[in-house]
Amino acid sequence: MKQLIAAIALSVVMFPAFAQKPCEELKSEISAKIESKGIKIYQLEIIAPNEVKDQRVVGSCDGGSKRIVYARKAPDTHKGPDTPKDPNTGKATDTPN
Numbered sequence: 001m002k003q004l005i006a007a008i009a010l011s012v013v014m015f016p017a018f019a020q021k022p023c024e025e026l027k028s029e030i031s032a033k034i035e036s037k038g039i040k041i042y043q044l045e046i047i048a049p050n051e052v053k054d055q056r057v058v059g060s061c062d063g064g065s066k067r068i069v070y071a072r073k074a075p076d077t078h079k080g081p082d083t084p085k086d087p088n089t090g091k092a093t094d095t096p097n
Helices: 002-019 023-036
Strands: 042-047 056-061 066-072
Touching: 023 042, 023 056, 023 066
Parallel strands: none
Antiparallel strands: 042 066, 056 066
């Protein structure tokens, strides 16, 4: 029982040490782990804790002042020039070129 309490106390003390890491460094490490699992289309974003909504938090950095959130993106299946775009706005138009 004493060992369990000691382990919990140690983990509580050590957790803030992980949050001290600079955000870009932690983001790079998380990115490497994600890509090692074969996931290539995703987004990691560094945001303030109060900006977290429905995102999946995968890290905390800069002393706990920022969060790194993860979103898996669907692959872009549209590869051709089928949709004409307005040269001025870059938005899709209804008429072909």
